[in-house]
Amino acid sequence: MSTKKxxxxxxxxxxxEELQGQLIVIEGADGSGRSTQIAMLKDWLExxxxxxxxxxxxxxxxxxxxxxxxKQGNVLTHTTMSLFYATDFADxxxxxxxxxxxxGFIVLADRYxxxxxxxxxxxxxxxxxxxxxxxxxxxxDIIFYLCVSPKQLVERNFQKNATLDxxxxxxxxxxxxxxxxxxxxxxxxxxxxxxxMETEYGFEAIDGNRSRRAICNEIQAxxxxxxxxx
Amino acid sequence: MSELIQKKRExxxxxxxxxxxxxxxxxxxxxxxxxxxxxxLVKRWLELEGYKLFFTEWNxxxxxxxxxxxxxxxxxxxxxxxxxxxxxDFCDRYERQVLPxxxxGYIVLADRYxxxxxxxxxxxxxxxxxxxxxxxxxxxxxxxxxFRVPLEVSLGRILKGRPxxxxxxxxxxxxxxxxxxxxxxxxxxxxxxEYDKMVSEFGFKAVDATQPINVQQAEVRRTITESxxxxxxxxxxxx
Numbered sequence: 465m466s467t468k469k470x471x472x473x474x475x476x477x478x479x480x481e482e483l484q485g486q487l488i489v490i491e492g493a494d495g496s497g498r499s500t501q502i503a504m505l506k507d508w509l510e511x512x513x514x515x516x517x518x519x520x521x522x523x524x525x526x527x528x529x530x531x532x533x534x535k536q537g538n539v540l541t542h543t544t545m546s547l548f549y550a551t552d553f554a555d556x557x558x559x560x561x562x563x564x565x566x567x568g569f570i571v572l573a574d575r576y577x578x579x580x581x582x583x584x585x586x587x588x589x590x591x592x593x594x595x596x597x598x599x600x601x602x603x604x605d606i607i608f609y610l611c612v613s614p615k616q617l618v619e620r621n622f623q624k625n626a627t628l629d630x631x632x633x634x635x636x637x638x639x640x641x642x643x644x645x646x647x648x649x650x651x652x653x654x655x656x657x658x659x660x661m662e663t664e665y666g667f668e669a670i671d672g673n674r675s676r677r678a679i680c681n682e683i684q685a686x687x688x689x690x691x692x693x694x
Numbered sequence: 695m696s697e698l699i700q701k702k703r704e705x706x707x708x709x710x711x712x713x714x715x716x717x718x719x720x721x722x723x724x725x726x727x728x729x730x731x732x733x734x735l736v737k738r739w740l741e742l743e744g745y746k747l748f749f750t751e752w753n754x755x756x757x758x759x760x761x762x763x764x765x766x767x768x769x770x771x772x773x774x775x776x777x778x779x780x781x782x783d784f785c786d787r788y789e790r791q792v793l794p795x796x797x798x799g800y801i802v803l804a805d806r807y808x809x810x811x812x813x814x815x816x817x818x819x820x821x822x823x824x825x826x827x828x829x830x831x832x833x834x835x836x837x838x839x840x841f842r843v844p845l846e847v848s849l850g851r852i853l854k855g856r857p858x859x860x861x862x863x864x865x866x867x868x869x870x871x872x873x874x875x876x877x878x879x880x881x882x883x884x885x886x887x888e889y890d891k892m893v894s895e896f897g898f899k900a901v902d903a904t905q906p907i908n909v910q911q912a913e914v915r916r917t918i919t920e921s922x923x924x925x926x927x928x929x930x931x932x933x
Binding site: 472473474475476477525526527529530531534539540541542543544547548550551554555558559590593596597599600 | 757758760761764765770771772773774775778779781782785786789790818819820821823824827828830831
């Protein structure tokens with residue numbers, strides 16, 4: 465197993481050679497099937513005898529609650545929100561992901577820095593600034609990006625909640641006053657950003673418009689190859 | 695689509711300096727250097743003279759306060775999250791108050807600014823370049839006063855009453871010593887070294903903080919009068 469690396473300046477006090485586990489990231493918009501896939505992967509890997517820790521955005525002990533409140537009130541400006549999310553991410557990276565990797569677990573991450581990066585850049589942040597900010601992040605062993613057309617996403621979101629989420633519709637971006645219209649425009653912007661990142665970060669792009677089984681088979685085959693190589 | 699991002703970026707990113715008509719004055723220094731007293735006296739002076747003025751202090755954003763408090767109380771913070779949560783607090787105050795007021799032509803007084811973070815976070819082991827880049831969204835002050843004081847003097851001022859030092863305040867998270875007072879001494883010594891290194895990097899105006907308060911204040915006021923045309927910052931409408 466090759467030693468893990470950070471994207472940039474990294475974190476103080478972490479000895480990379482101690483990180484024996486694997487970090488698997490699943491990225492994609494709300495309604496792209498991320499959580500379904502993660503649940504299926506967890507069952508599959510545990511059946512094979514791997515120990516799993518799952519993690520995701522906005523789940524830190526430190527700030528998740530305050531972050532949730534700030535989102536409700538729409539009171540924070542963009543850069544502040546970026547930094548708040550980065551704090552949440554760093555907390556989980558240091559207190560959950562890294563300890564789990566040190567203990568030899570497989571970490572399944574329901575989104576990682578890419579969603580955060582794309583959101584910031586779509587909102588006009590300086591890409592260099594964002595890249596340096598997330599220079600603290602570990603480079604995952606494999607990154608899956610579930611790509612689903614905006615129209616499919618709308619359908620799935622309506623099926624699930626009968627409503628579109630304010631933030632997932634990018635309503636703070638002033639793209640359109642109509643929520644449906646804004647959702648489509650915002651998701652297109654996000655997809656364009658993900659497309660750009662695909663080569664930069666080496667995503668495994670997965671066509672998420674197919675059945676959950678078909679998607680899962682493709683992901684499992686890639687993970688198997690990765691674990692075999694490890 | 696990418697055009698739209700480009701346009702938004704232009705709108706939101708750093709303001710051209712000519713659009714900033716306000717002035718930003720910051721004070722930095724060790725705990726016990728007397729900087730808060732000095733900036734308070736500057737505030738009183740400018741207020742009584744009738745200038746457009748705003749005062750902001752470190753670690754005071756209401757929105758981020760809960761998280762900061764929780765993190766500190768429960769000792770949940772690592773050097774990185776400590777740094778990020780303070781940057782979040784700073785950014786909230788900066789984007790919602792400091793920058794809009796600078797654009798509106800105010801004099802903004804800051805009791806501690808990004809340099810406090812540069813010093814503390816470096817001592818905690820964060821990468822200096824990373825921390826500086828983190829704060830690169832913010833303007834540098836027009837004047838940064840650095841109240842320079844020998845370590846023994848500032849320690850004496852703070853520790854005289856044997857106050858109960860808070861965990862992070864004493865730098866206990868660094869594991870320097872199990873004794874909070876000893877830990878505080880070592881921690882402050884390292885912060886002092888960081889400040890000294892920044893004097894030339896950021897062009898601090900160093901003030902000898904062992905002088906009498908009124909003597910320091912006179913020097914501070916003289917520097918401000920010499921580098922800022924205060925007349926431009928009077929209220930144009932009589933209040």
